[in-house]
Amino acid sequence: MCRTLYRTSAIAIFASTTSYAFAHVGIATSPVYAGKTQEIVLSVPHGCSQTVDGVTTAYDTLRVEVQIPETLTSLRPLDTVFGNATLVKNEAGVITKVIWTKPDAANKGGDTHHYWLPLRAKVNAPTFTKVYLPTVQYCKNNNDEEISTPWTAISDDHDHSSTSTENPAPGFLAYPVRTKGWNKYKAPDHLHDMSIFNDAEIVWKGAAGYSANTNTTALIQADSKYSVLSEIHPDEEFWVKY
The missing domain is CATH 2.60.40.2230 (Uncharacterised protein YcnI-like PF07987, DUF1775)
Structure with a gap:
C-alpha cells in the first residue's frame, strides 16, 4: 500500500x-x-x-x-x-x-x-x-x-x-472471523497490544491468560500456576473466547 x-x-x-x-x-x-x-x-x-x-x-x-x-x-x-x-x-x-x-x-x-x-x-x-x-x-x-x-x-x-x-x-x-465460544488462532506477527481483545471474555495461551475484566485478571494473578498474558509471538497458537 x-x-x-x-x-x-x-x-x-x-x-x-x-x-x-x-x-x-x-x-x-x-x-x-x-x-x-x-x-x-x-x-x-x-x-x-x-x-x-x-x-x-x-x-x-x-x-x-x-x-x-x-x-x-x-x-x-x-x-x-x-x-x-x-x-x-x-x-x-x-x-x-x-x-x-x-x-x-x-x-x-x-x-x-x-x-x-x-x-x-x-x-x-x-x-x-x-x-x-x-x-x-x-x-x-x-x-x-x-x-x-x-x-x-x-x-x-x-x-x-x-x-x-x-x-x-x-x-x-x-x-479473524469469530464464533461465540472458543476460537483458535495463530499469530501472523508479534501481537503486543492486548487491548485488541478487550471485547473478548478471555484470551488464553499456554498457562497465561488476558482479560480486560479486572476481576478475571485478579483471578489469574491469584493462582501461581498461571500468569497474565502480555504478548503473543509470531506463529504462536492461542485461544480467544467471545
Whole structure:
C-alpha cells in the first residue's frame, strides 16, 4: 500500500497557521473482519481550524478525500446527507480514492456538525493487520480560500519511540472471523497490544491468560500456576473466547 502525504499550503505565510488539535478523523466500525464484505464508516467529528493573528476559527467540512488501499475491493460508497461520493480510478480501473463533496449552498459556516461517511467493501487484508485509509478534509475560510487538514500519517506499531506530530490516518484492525465460544488462532506477527481483545471474555495461551475484566485478571494473578498474558509471538497458537 502506498503512503501519500499531503501538505497544507499557508494562506498567509507569516500570519496564518492551520491547527489540527481537534478530535481525530477515524473509523467508527468495529470489529472489521478479514475476508468479509461489510460496511465501513468514516467518522469526521470536526472541521478544519485556522489561526490568524492569534485568533483561531473553526470551519465546516466541505470535502473529504479518502485513499483506498489495495486490500479493499468490490468497493461501493454511500451518498450521505453530507454529500454525494465520487470515485477516482487508476488506469486499470481500480478504485484508488473516494471523494465526498458537500454542495457550497450547504456550507454551515462554523464547525457545528459530526459527519458519517460510509462505504461497503471486501476486506482482503491478513488477519490481525492494520488497514489504513489516509484522508484529507477540506474547508473554506472566511475569505473563501480553501484550507485542509491531512490525516495521513501511518505508524509502525513496533516503533514505540515515535514522536511524530503528523495526524494519524484512519485505520482499523482486520480481525479473524469469530464464533461465540472458543476460537483458535495463530499469530501472523508479534501481537503486543492486548487491548485488541478487550471485547473478548478471555484470551488464553499456554498457562497465561488476558482479560480486560479486572476481576478475571485478579483471578489469574491469584493462582501461581498461571500468569497474565502480555504478548503473543509470531506463529504462536492461542485461544480467544467471545
